[in-house]
Amino acid sequence: MDMTRFVNTFGRYLRQKYGEKVHKVSVNASFTCPNRDGTKGIGGCTFCNNASFSPGSTKAGEISEQIRQAQEKVSARTGARKFIAYFQSYSNTYGAPEDLRRYYDEALAQPGVIGLAVGTRPDCVPDPVLQLLSDYQAQGYEVWLELGLQSSFDPTLEVINRGHNFSDYEDAVTRAKRYGLKLCTHLIVGLPGEEPEDSLVSFDRVIALGVDAIKIHPLHIVKGTQLARQWRKELVRELSMESYTDVLTKMILRAPEGLLFHRLTGSGERQYLLSPEWAMYKWDVLAMLYKKLEANLSVIQLSR
C-alpha cells in the first residue's frame, strides 16, 4: 500500500528534501493550556485528554533526555538519523518567549535534530513567538507551526468548548504567513453537531487561507473527557469508518497541488479510547481509504 501514489505525505516531503528518512520525536515541555487554566476557559476542549494524544511520548522531564530516549527507540525501529522535535502536548507556545527559546534551543542542540514542530492554539501565537520561530527557520531549521482548529464553524467550536473562534484562526494564519512560517492545521471529522461533510467546508476554508499542510483524524471519544460523559448519555453520535474514509477521499481529491498531509487518521489507544472502536485499527482505516482512492484513480490523474 503505497499511499504516496495519491497523497502528498509529510514523510515523502521530508525524504525528498533531506535525502533520507526524517522522524518526529515527541517532546513534553510541561506546558499547560489557556483553555484549562482559566485564561480562556476551564476544563479544556470537550474531547481533550492530552495523555491520549501522544501515548507513546516520554513523560515531562529534561528535554534533551526525552529526545535521546525517543531517538534511540525510533532509530532502532526505522534506522532514521534525522529528527524533528515535536512539541505536542498542550499549547507549546504558551509561555514567555525567553522561556520558549530555552526549550526550543535545548531540543535543537540534540544531535540529529534538524527542526521543530510546535503544536498550539490559534489564539496563543503572539508576534514575538512567531518572530522566534521565524528566526529558527532563517537559521536553516525545518520549522512547522501546527495550529489546532478542528472545525471552522463557530457554533461547533462553542459546543466543544474550544475557547476561540474561526476569526482567531484566520488572524493567526495571516500573521504566521507574514513571518514566512510553514503552517499545518488540525481538523477533526465527526464533531458533535456536525455532519462528516461539514469537515469538507472547514477543509476548503483552511485551504483558501493558504496553509501548507493538514493533519486530520476522526473524533475519538476518550476516557476522562466531557465528551465521554456525553457519549455515555447517548448525546453524541459516533462516526463510521465508511463516512470518515468517504470524507477523507473527497479531501484528497480536492487538495491543491503541493498541500501536504501530515496525518490521515489517528490511532486510538485501547487504554483511552471508548469509541469508535475502529479508530484503534489505523491500518484498516488506511486500507479502506486506499481502496477508495484507487477507485478514483482516473479523477486523481486528471486533476494533477
Ligand code: SF4
Ligand atoms: S486547546 Fe489543546 S490542550 Fe487545550 S484543552 Fe483544547 S485540545 Fe486540550
